[in-house]
Amino acid sequence: MADQDIKKVVLAYSGGLDTSIILKWLQETYGCEVVTFTADLGQGEELEPARKKAEMFGIKEIFVDDLREEFVRDYVFPMFRANAVYEGVYLLGTSIARPLIAKRQIEIARETGADAVAHGATGKGNDQVRFELAYYALNPDIKVIAPWREWDFVSRSDLIEFAEKHQIPVSKDKRGEAPFSVDANLLHSSSEGKVLEDPFEAPPEYVFQRTVSPEDAPDKATEITIGFEKGDAVSIDGKRMSPAEILTKLNALGRDNGIGRVDLVENRFVGMKSRGIYETPGGTILLPAHRAIESLTLDREAAHLKDQLMPRYAELIYNGFWFSPEREMLQALIDKSQEHVEGEVRLKLYKGNVIVTGRRSDKSLYADDLVTFEDDAGAYDQIDAKGFIRLNALRLRTLGKLRDK
Incomplete structure (x- = not known):
């Protein structure tokens, strides 16, 4: 005081x-x-x-x-390695x-x-x-x-x-x-208050500052390729750029294609609900691209564990605990998972949509000889699946017999 x-x-x-x-x-x-x-x-x-x-x-x-x-480099990209999203939609800008x-x-x-x-x-x-x-x-x-x-x-x-x-x-x-308040940075802009306080009223078009309306976006899709190393985007269409340059370029691509608008009622840490309009054009492209390269290079259990921890990680950032020991511990785990998350992801950007159309990596765990419907030359013996299923069904069969009594 x-x-x-x-x-x-x-x-x-x-x-x-x-x-x-x-x-x-x-x-x-x-x-x-x-x-x-x-x-x-x-x-x-x-x-x-x-x-x-x-x-x-x-x-x-x-x-x-x-x-x-x-x-x-030190805040946005580490957060995106975790695929962090608060309450299902907010990219924490x-x-x-x-x-x-x-x-x-x-x-x-x-x-x-x-x-x-x-x-x-x-x-x-x-x-x-x-x-x-x-x-x-x-x-x-x-x-x-x-x-x-x-x-x-x-x-x-x-x-x-x-x-x-x-x-x-x-x-x-x-x-x-002011008709609404605005906060902006390289990752996003947020608009709250006044004309946006009624959560049932559609936001006026003048609220949006970083994206064209999806209806006004080009009728032809924009195709891009994003390169990744250790979980971070490092290039667009083969051209290497700095972290800020990458996000700036993705913002421009997202803006022109009407990508990144979110109308959200969120739970504030201080205890109330609030309605906000968020525009995160570059981040909205980056998130599915990162998940796509992870789908190719990240082990199943590692990927599933990351997805389980992500809501907690996102909540820590939302609530202001970036410098807490628990966030730093989670970050160490996340960064360890990204050691082999590298390669390229191809995407189409079209009228508010981000569509993954391809992914490739020298560190790919995708094995053609295992997933093919053709002769797999003994790489996977389908007979093994019988024992696998019977072992996993054991407890279910036991419970079933008990219910039948």
Whole structure:
């Protein structure tokens, strides 16, 4: 709270109205020095205005960091090795970005001698949990300021009044209530609130920012081939690219083909249900491609064990436990499973659909001589199946005899 002795705070700063108000509020309420940190995670916005705005507030230490490669390489790709999906459909685009932002904030706090960090997440959402669990995992003694849980503002007009009082620029489009809120990074965009709060009402088309409507997508399928090494995508159509370049290219392909839209009512960690519109074009292509190469190269029991663990892994990310020992343990198991997950997957992209049409690998476990309906030259003796079935039926036959008595 405001009675804490705070000397210097690192603020996760977008340069938008809310975080600009938070910046000034921190200076007024805590009388502390503020360091701003703006992360480029591929949200598609020009970030230099954030630097200029921070300078306008007299901020001396301003960090604007390009984290796109680190984001995809160290967060998105490890998550996709697990085929992580929350509640069956959500590809965790917001969830996976928060630990990286928090990690960099803690690093900057150490670099600048700050004793506190601050975020702009509200007291109703998951992000406050994700940020703060990461902060405490990386620096148990850090002080955390969450303005939305502390200040007395209760309405948009209160924020606008504060901004005008302190000469914080407010554009015309920010003066009214926003029709919905948006979070975006290189993996996805999410839209929530206002016009989307009724879960039975279809979202207006203007909500969608990263994909064309499937109805408006080309009438001809786009064919691509994705190359994998150790479970990570490394090439598209034979051209090697960096992790961020791969995801950027897949995003463009997905956008043009109307791929990646999800309308979801999810269970927030804080206890309520919320409706969100998610667009994850590149990730929606990458997931079935990764599963396709795994189907060829991953042992049956290893694959089944991964599928059993995946919901727990996804839940850990969703709830903010990226830096927990249990997530790291699961990651070690997942990464071990990916040692031979390499090869190429061919796909068709068509009007919102991702269709796997082929897969090949030098590490393939698919054996032609075992699955063929032709003469298999003794590779598989079908007579062996009789004993296999009788042994597996033993307990069922025993139970059946008992029921017949």
